[in-house]
Amino acid sequence: MDLVGHSDRSRASRVRGRRHSRVLSRYAGRPVRLIWRYVARRKVAHAVVLASVAAAVGFALASQYGIRNLIDALPHGRTHPRTVVYAFAVLVALIFADNLMWRVAGWVSSRAFVRVTGDIREDMFGYLMGHAPGFFADKPPGVLSSRVSATANAVYVIENTVAWTALPPTLTVIGAIVVVATVSLPMSLALVAVSALLTACLFWLARKGTSRHEAFASQAASVDGELVDVIGNMGLVRAFSAVHAEVRRFDGHLEAEALTRRRSLLYLEKLRILHALVTALLSAALLGWTLWLWTQGRASTGDVVLVGSLGFAILHGSRDVAVAFVDLTQHVARLAEASQTLLMPYSMPEPPKAIPLVVREATIDFENVSFAYPGRRRVLSDLTLHIEAGERVGLVGPSGAGKSTVLALLQHFYEPASGCVRIAGQDISYVTLDSLQRAISVVPQDVALFHRSLLENIRYGCPDATEADVRRACEDASCMDFIAALPDGLNAIAGDRGTKLSGGQRQRIAIARAILKNSPVLLLDEATSALDTSSEIVIQAALERLMKNRTVIAIAHRLSTLQSFDRIIVLNRGRVVQEGTPAQLATVPGIYRDTLARRNRRAPPHTLN
Template identity: 35%
Template structure:
């Protein structure tokens, strides 16, 4: 799907979501060459078997001519019987060779197809997971999944089957045509002239089939995007009783995909019918001329039989090639879509010469100096405007303020999910843009507001913070996050499967798993984004105590709307409209009577 088409499908301005400039869009299957190149030896072997199988097929008519002219004509009964045995043995040998070479060709091309598809799928997935969040602002997850599944399956069909069939039938068709030209030069010169008239309109119609094939894949991707979005929000869909509406929306997308596929199939069917009918008519004309030559005594019966078989091979090859041509057109569209993903370049790039971070002692120093930042999807609104913040090693700083004040944006810039348009963001005195992404993010632990739980057991979910951690270290982190008791109460303890997105846990339990994951990582900089928002009062107290213990000897930045969780911070920074409007301790801010005092009065008054 072209990115401009994606933008239109999502209701955006055409071109606004373009991830790949038009000049870089891949227009053919040549995008697969880098994935085929490592298997040159196997491809050469597959081509050898293909040629041998085609050669065996082309030898059959010659053997048949010999059988008719030498085995059935002109000899006595005894000599005929011996000659027939020899000819039939020769035919069997040719058939056996054809079977062996065809089987070898099938295995080799099938292996290549499976291997290339797996490599392509891995490459696309590995590339996509390295994209910055800006990429996912303009690209739906369901569309990416469609490209990883449907499109790669089409490529597999072509590389592992259709391409081989096309090459084999091309060789056999050209071989049969060559033999017909050699044995019947005058007649076949007429036939070739007719075939040229067949090919030219076929190429024109083929381009239309390719466009419709691409459009068909786009519509299928739309259905995948809808399904991924809705299935990921089933509780919301069902709580608002929108099941029927979502089913209708999916059905409309499916019908749109069917309609484009129907148009593609209709055009492709007309193309196949035209090619086969015109080719068959041209070759029948050649056969008619051949029968006249036999009657006139200019050629033998065996010669005519040989010609008939070559005509059958040629017509069959053209019929297969017309089908393969349609498959190639569909795969070309799928390849373009996959290459678009691979060509996408994240605006957050690794530095050419990374600067190492100095050793961390007692936490990390954080500096944001005169930072101005606009999200790519909201270029007119500054999320941060001339924002300056210094956090000392080991200090705990709380960011508070109304929604949209820019608190979470500070975290996004520290993790370098985005780059600021102006100003400097630095950790331990080194600008984050100069540090290798892996080293930068290795020093930062984050507990997000919406805890992410993977489809794995509790042990693996916590170990995600540090994959090389031992079981004892995982349990220690769970104890520190007050998650040990509820985990051991699960049916299989730490080996209990938590379900997709942690559906078997409560919100507070998911949050404690996320906190344990961050504690296990043990980073010098800890980012807490509403880390206790999903906990009840009792759980919040125990987890808050665990968090305070985890904050020791490290720098911590806390985002919290519940001001009770930040009162003991070393410093509270009040934000509004992407700027710092006040700073101080809880008592100082309340005494000054500004925005923080109003927020505190509303919240504590309400809580009381």
């Protein structure tokens, strides 16, 4: 019953994940809807922030009215002191309430805004992980990682800008116009008309500048990607004495970014200048109008002070709104660009009715499979191949023959153009990706390790394994000797992509990782290529233990590593041109025998990959 319940929960989790991914993809390039999605998750907290800011602005405007009442009460204050005291008390209470509301808004927002940032970063990363490998091959990792951060940071800046820079002055301007109506309704209506016209003009001009802001966002992301690319390949840079060349290249990227940033900022500054001129004229006209009313006896001294202070409030408030608005335009453009890249629809979405892969007999079948990478010639042409459960098969052939593509299709990194790939009789295009990945262990040629401890790297495919299990796997992979010599042993950090270890050490860590994962299908892609002769002998013994009772496909240019295999399949131009046991192929004219003959003549090693 527990297993059934776990299966049901896993299936429900996958369904929710697919639905979640489909929903997220709809927000690509739609920044406002994307922001609202995460704001809506915490409606109460955001409503409290909104209400607190509105109340604070209301109390601030009421304070202006309180000052007006105090000024009007002063001429009669000596004969009626109670009136002055009352006006003073009301003013102090309003000031106190104003500050209290700001603090409430700040306290609630410090939690809500941070949680929104965490939510969007988590969702962006989760969605990014669902893309097919081809998506990552086309985009530098630095560009993608910078966009995950840029998306979350843009939302955080937008929320803070709206709450603290845009909303308060907007409410202030609206409230000030309402208060002005108590002095002169025509004056208030004129303010409404001018404000509406000014806002519409600014909105139209800001939209015209969107392309400049998006260009800056794209260029900034490319600079981040260039940084990660160069730093990640620093060994290559130094090996080819290219430090100065890379610095010059990066300077070029910085100049391009600076140019797009200047264009974006200058456009924003033009909008600010336009707004400053209009609001300065508006404030002067407003104060002059009030003085004219005072000369006619239609406004008190307090009204003149009130309208004068409100005029400045409108001036500064509308200026702040304009600044916030144009800044928001830039951040919204960056959010749109980042979300457009990250939330692209999946090229290989998991089918809605995908079922778990059940492996009782780990047979492998390629049925008339054809495949070509995007924009390139066909790699596989009607490839048909059957591998029995428990069979050890070696793939050999010249470079570009399709050997690595066979392994990639078996892991469902790509979808065949035609035909299908089956494991245990199930078409892998219709099984869940998690179950497929659990069924396959891989020892690659270029071993990838995280910048984490060796313990975490080895049990990456089996996170629940005990340290004793890890040590046994290390013993079987013959890597416990060098691990024990490290100061921190299994807790030693591997370094970025495993740079603190030699190539042979990384290879043995990968073998230990595969041993611990214990999957029924094993893929070996040049698994001993980085080992010297003595290490290779030790590792071959470990691989013999690992391959026992498993279906194995191995790519190797050292033909000696395939002599114990059940079958060798020779590929050329995406087709099977020879197959048989190592002994049989050694006597048949063809690629395998020719390569074997060159090795026996002690010719330079011929690489088949």
